[in-house]
Amino acid sequence: MDSIKGIKGVKDILPEETPRWRLIEDTVRRWALSYGYQEIRIPIFELTALFARSIGSATDIVEKEMYTFPDRDGTSLTLRPEGTAGTVRSFIEHNRAADPLPQKYFYIGPMFRHERPQAGRLRQFHQFGVEFFGTSDPRADVEVIALLWRLLSDLALPDLTLEINSLGSSDDRAAYKPFLRSFLSQQQALLCENCHRRMDTNPLRVLDCKVPSCRAATESAPRLTDHLSTEARQHFDQVLCGLVALGVPYQLNPRLVRGLDYYCLTSFEITSTHLGAQNAVGAGGRYDGLVKTLGGPSVPAVGFALGLERVSLMFQKTSSPLRDECLYYVAAFGEEGKKCGLVLLDELRRAGISTQCDYRATTLKAHLRQADRAKCRYAILLGDDEASLGSVILRNLESKAQEVLPLEGLASILKTRTFPA
RNA sequence: GUGGGUGUAGCUCAGUUGGUUAGAGCGCCGGAUUGUGGAUCCGGAGGUCGCGGGUUCGAAACCCGUCAUCCACCCCA
Numbered sequence: 001m002d003s004i005k006g007i008k009g010v011k012d013i014l015p016e017e018t019p020r021w022r023l024i025e026d027t028v029r030r031w032a033l034s035y036g037y038q039e040i041r042i043p044i045f046e047l048t049a050l051f052a053r054s055i056g057s058a059t060d061i062v063e064k065e066m067y068t069f070p071d072r073d074g075t076s077l078t079l080r081p082e083g084t085a086g087t088v089r090s091f092i093e094h095n096r097a098a099d100p101l102p103q104k105y106f107y108i109g110p111m112f113r114h115e116r117p118q119a120g121r122l123r124q125f126h127q128f129g130v131e132f133f134g135t136s137d138p139r140a141d142v143e144v145i146a147l148l149w150r151l152l153s154d155l156a157l158p159d160l161t162l163e164i165n166s167l168g169s170s171d172d173r174a175a176y177k178p179f180l181r182s183f184l185s186q187q188q189a190l191l192c193e194n195c196h197r198r199m200d201t202n203p204l205r206v207l208d209c210k211v212p213s214c215r216a217a218t219e220s221a222p223r224l225t226d227h228l229s230t231e232a233r234q235h236f237d238q239v240l241c242g243l244v245a246l247g248v249p250y251q252l253n254p255r256l257v258r259g260l261d262y263y264c265l266t267s268f269e270i271t272s273t274h275l276g277a278q279n280a281v282g283a284g285g286r287y288d289g290l291v292k293t294l295g296g297p298s299v300p301a302v303g304f305a306l307g308l309e310r311v312s313l314m315f316q317k318t319s320s321p322l323r324d325e326c327l328y329y330v331a332a333f334g335e336e337g338k339k340c341g342l343v344l345l346d347e348l349r350r351a352g353i354s355t356q357c358d359y360r361a362t363t364l365k366a367h368l369r370q371a372d373r374a375k376c377r378y379a380i381l382l383g384d385d386e387a388s389l390g391s392v393i394l395r396n397l398e399s400k401a402q403e404v405l406p407l408e409g410l411a412s413i414l415k416t417r418t419f420p421a
Numbered sequence: 422g423u424g425g426g427u428g429u430a431g432c433u434c435a436g437u438u439g440g441u442u443a444g445a446g447c448g449c450c451g452g453a454u455u456g457u458g459g460a461u462c463c464g465g466a467g468g469u470c471g472c473g474g475g476u477u478c479g480a481a482a483c484c485c486g487u488c489a490u491c492c493a494c495c496c497c498a
Contacts, residue, residue: 005489060496064422082498111498116422119492127498194495210494258497269498280498307498333456366451368458383456397458 009115009123017312019322024155024311025108028128031151032106035143037130040105042086044112048076054085054294056261058201065113079112082260083129083305084287085294091133092296101134101299108308120278120310129284129305133291136300138235141266141286142242148270148282148304149248157272157281157314162249164268165256166236167204168228170289173264176227177203183221190217207255223254232265239266262287266302274314281314282306326356327378328414329371329397333364334384340407341382344392351411371397382407 006012013021029039048068055062067079080086087105090096096103108128115121130147132140145162152160167173180203188196192211199206207218228236243250250268258267267285275281284304291299328348332341341357348355358370364381371379381393381402392410395402405413 008489065496113497115496116494117491118494121497125498129498260497277493278497283498305498310498331457364456365458370458372458379458381457385456393457395457400457402457 007123009117009121011122011124015324016321019324020315020319021308021312023319023322024308024315025128027155028108028151028306028308029106031147031154032128032130035104035130035147037104037106037132037147040087040090040107041109042083042090042107043080044110045077045079046086046089048078050085050089050294051078051081054088054260054262054290055082059261061113061260065115067112067114081113082111083107083109083127084131084260084262084290084303087129087131088290088294088296088301091131091299092291092294097134097291097297097299102140103133104130105133106130118278119276120307120313122309126308127305128308129303131301131303133299133301135302136235136288138238138266139242141235141239141302142246144284144302144304145239145243145266145268146246146248148284148306152270152282152306152311155311155315156318157311158318159273160270160281161251161272162268162270163253163256164240164243164250164266165253166225166228166232166239167257167264167267167285168224168232169264172227172229172232173204173224176222176224179222179227180204180206180224184218187217187221190214204257208257218255225252225254235265258283258285262290262293264288268304272310272314274317275310278310280307281310323375325375325377326354327376328353328355329367329374329376329379330355330357330382331361331364331367331371331379332357332382333362333367334387336387337383340387344380344382344407344410347411348414351415353411353414368397380410 032039048066051066052062057063061081066081069077071077087107091103091105106129109126110124111127112124114123117123130144132144145164149160149162168176181199184191184199184203184206188199190213191199191206192209192214195206195209195211195214198209204224206214207221209215209218225236240250256267256269258269263285265286265288269280269283271279272281273279282304284302286300286302288300291297291301330341330345330348332338332344345355345357356371356374356376358367361367361370364383368379377397379395379397381395386392386407390407391404392407393402394405
């Protein structure tokens with residue numbers, strides 16, 4: 001019989017990796033909390049309409065990458081492809097805008113997109129993200145960018161680049177698009193097939209095309225940043241000033257266009273050269289219109305999302321492997337020793353002392369081998385001799401020093417001992 | 422959706438122009454006299470050579486198909 005395999009692009013995170021993942025998760029949580037963001041836990045599936053309306057129906061995500069299925073009554077549901085839509089939905093549904101603003105949320109969890117798997121790209125992947133609601137002040141943009149930059153720096157990820165751009169207001173873009181379109185139509189012959197299609201659906205994306213000939217053809221294209229309203233221009237300048245003040249290095253990238261429809265004004269992306277083709281580790285921007293689009297009040301917002309697999313990929317290269325270990329190993333053998341050992345294990349564990357044992361081992365030799373392999377710091381030897389004496393031998397596996405301790409009350413004795421980390 | 426690479430033991434990989442019973446290292450289990458681990462030595466378990474066809478006296482190897490996986494396009498975190 002064929003064994004059942006996991007789903008394509010859906011990976012197990014095995015015990016060798018989970019300590020590292022926990023460290024990453026703990027780090028991003030700590031940073032978010034220290035900036036005053038509060039954790040929100042939203043469902044991993046929602047009405048399909050939510051994503052179609054927020055992300056944009058013409059985007060690849062909505063067009064061909066969503067895991068969509070009918071509920072039993074026929075309602076179309078979708079596994080979340082990103083976290084912002086659900087967070088905003090929740091914000092509106094619980095009428096959070098009636099509470100004092102601003103409000104700052106963060107989330108962490110799995111997302112789903114039906115894409116072809118690749119280095120740093122999975123069908124189930126994990127994101128950490130923050131959403132800062134209720135402040136249009138550019139310092140809010142600076143704050144979320146700084147948060148992202150600082151926590152990535154804290155993880156000591158190598159060779160990061162922050163790129164930033166302003167997409168202007170939707171009016172700015174509407175005013176700019178004719179200029180861009182007329183420029184692009186002059187260059188049409190030089191553009192790739194994909195870009196021909198983009199010229200109609202989303203001309204801004206042509207600027208972001210990776211094909212070298214397209215890049216060359218758009219080198220002298222009119223820049224959106226030259227067509228910003230004074231408000232948008234000011235906002236952008238203040239964001240940049242803030243970054244300078246904080247010493248967060250950035251690179252202007254007038255070609256940077258985010259894929260999701262809801263972004264406006266500030267748009268940014270952090271990339272690393274250590275990631276292969278999928279080089280964006282985190283990205284975000286402002287989305288002042290989204291809350292209203294989804295049926296809520298007009299509340300400005302700014303946020304980002306961070307790809308945790310991509311963080312993990314880089315983190316592996318810079319951090320040494322971690323492992324969850326038990327402090328003690330109970331080597332119980334012999335008729336009476338085994339009986340006492342079973343009880344001792346329970347006592348130690350109830351006292352919160354991490355303890356291991358291999359029930360297969362019948363000899364002391366086999367036990368010590370297992371203790372060594374499990375990287376325990378101490379072995380508690382408990383054979384028939386000890387059982388009849390009511391004692392145990394505590395063996396330091398590194399120094400090989402041994403001492404005799406009473407079996408009775410051993411947990412409280414060990415509990416008082418402190419060990420170097 | 423489109424390309425390209427790779428599928429041999431739990432893991433990393435050898436395997437000659439097609440030739441007998443498919444190998445190594447690591448890992449795992451056991452042993453090297455009584456109740457003391459890591460090292461060494463010895464022994465053992467473990468493989469439908471991804472799967473299905475085909476060519477051949479003979480296929481892990483060659484051909485076709487298929488599946489899986491990786492990388493890239495695309496897209497994005």
